[in-house]
Amino acid sequence: MGKTTTAINLGAxxxxxxxxxxxxxxxxxxxxxxxxxxASGQRRSSTYDLLIGSDPASEGIHLTGVxxxxxxxxxxxxSSADVELMSTNGRSRVLKRRLEELLADRGDYDYLLxxxxxxxxxxxxxxMVAAGSLLVPLQSEFFALEGLSQxxxxxxxxxxxxxxxxxxxxxxxxxxxxxxxLSQQVEADARQTLGELVFKTVIPRNVRLSxxxxxxxxxxxxxxxxxxxxxxxxxxxxxxxxxx
Numbered sequence: 414m415g416k417t418t419t420a421i422n423l424g425a426x427x428x429x430x431x432x433x434x435x436x437x438x439x440x441x442x443x444x445x446x447x448x449x450x451x452a453s454g455q456r457r458s459s460t461y462d463l464l465i466g467s468d469p470a471s472e473g474i475h476l477t478g479v480x481x482x483x484x485x486x487x488x489x490x491x492s493s494a495d496v497e498l499m500s501t502n503g504r505s506r507v508l509k510r511r512l513e514e515l516l517a518d519r520g521d522y523d524y525l526l527x528x529x530x531x532x533x534x535x536x537x538x539x540x541m542v543a544a545g546s547l548l549v550p551l552q553s554e555f556f557a558l559e560g561l562s563q564x565x566x567x568x569x570x571x572x573x574x575x576x577x578x579x580x581x582x583x584x585x586x587x588x589x590x591x592x593x594x595l596s597q598q599v600e601a602d603a604r605q606t607l608g609e610l611v612f613k614t615v616i617p618r619n620v621r622l623s624x625x626x627x628x629x630x631x632x633x634x635x636x637x638x639x640x641x642x643x644x645x646x647x648x649x650x651x652x653x654x655x656x657x
Contacts, residue, residue: 415550415552415587415588416528416529416531416550417440417444417445417448417528418448418550418587418616418622418626419548419550419585419587419616419645419648420436420445420526420527420528421436421445421448421449421626421631422622422625422631422632422633422641422642422645423526423548423645423648423649423652424436424479424482424524424526424631425479425482425631425632425633425634425645426631426633426645426646426648426649427481427482427523427524427649427652427653428479428480428481428482429479429481429633429646429649430646430649430650430653431481432481432523432524432653433481433521433522433523433524434481434482434483434522434523434524434525434526435474435483435484435485435522435524435525435526436449436482436483436484436485436525436526436527436528437460437463437484437485437508437512437525437526437527437528437540438459438460438484438485438486438487438528439460439487439491439508439527439528439529439530439536439537439539439540440487440491440528440529440530440531441487441488441489441490441491441492441530441536442487442530443456443486443487443488443489443491444528444626445484445486445487445528446484446486446487447626447629448625448626448629448630448631449477449478449479449482449484449629449631450477450478450629450630451475451477451484451486453488455475455486456475456486456487456488457475458472458473458485459473459485459486459487459488459490459491460473460485460486460487460491460494461487461488461490461491461493461494463485463508463511464491464494464498464507464508464511464539465494465497465498469514469518470511470512470514470515470518471514471515471518471519473485473486474515474519478629478630478634479631479634483522491536494535494536495534495535495536498535498539499535504535504539505535505538505539505542505575506539506542506543506575507539508527508539508540508542508543509539509542509543512525512543527540527543527544529541533563533567538571538575541567541568541571541575541576541579542571542575542576542579543576544576544579545578545579545580546579546580546581546582547564547568547579547580547581547582548582548583548584548585548652549561549564549581549583549584549585550584550585550587550616551584551585551586551587551599551603552586552587552588553586553587553588553589553590553593553595553596553599553600553615554588554595554599555595555599557599558599558602558603558606561584568581581610582652582655583610583611583612583651583652583655584603584607584610584611584612585611585612585614585615585616585648586599586600586603586611586612586615586616587615587616588616588617588618589615589616589617589618590617590618591617600615612648612651613651614644614647614648614651615644616641616644616645616648617640617641617644619632619639619640619641619644621635621636621639621640621641621642622639622640622641622642625641631645632645633645633646
């Protein structure tokens with residue numbers, strides 16, 4: 414429970430607060446698309462078409478069941494996109510260019526959220542070049558900070574070569590169990606090392622949060638009173654406050 418869970422539920426939470434949100438699913442597994450109710454047969458245009466095709470970028474936008482939250486879904490075709498992009502001029506800037514086209518056509522979004530693949534590849538680099546900031550889910554587990562160190566090195570490389578304005582929006586602790594000493598230790602280490610970059614809100618281990626994707630719903634619609642839903646609503650408040 415990390416990046417995709419956060420992309421879906423933060424997007425829905427921001428939308429519930431009156432923000433217009435577009436989620437761009439850049440993971441070939443397409444879990445964010447499935448989790449928002451788009452069956453594979455409904456994905457008439459996808460992030461693969463956005464990167465490789467020539468149709469208007471806005472044609473990839475699909476409505477979800479959440480008012481105010483739209484998505485450009487992913488299909489398994491996306492798994493070959495990084496290979497196809499290798500021969501493209503400016504291959505690390507394709508997503509940035511296409512999203513700029515989209516915003517010129519549809520400039521009514523307050524937030525664009527990009528759900529990245531789990532591996533560092535050309536799709537991830539495209540997302541980092543296109544992004545204004547990174548929101549990093551940090552699982553409350555033993556090796557979490559080690560993985561974060563690798564991400565920071567990649568961030569430094571992208572800043573130096575392709576996106577000098579890229580910054581860390583914040584780091585959110587996920588799968589947090591207050592009864593677990595390891596969770597508390599990871600939180601203490603993260604806050605000591607990274608200070609105010611770490612959001613005050615932590616996302617708990619929560620059964621309802623785990624169940625929601627199987628019902629193709631964000632948790633704030635599946636069970637708006639559960640601890641997971643309340644946490645993502647609090648996280649949305651923090652994100653909005655930081656943007657101010």
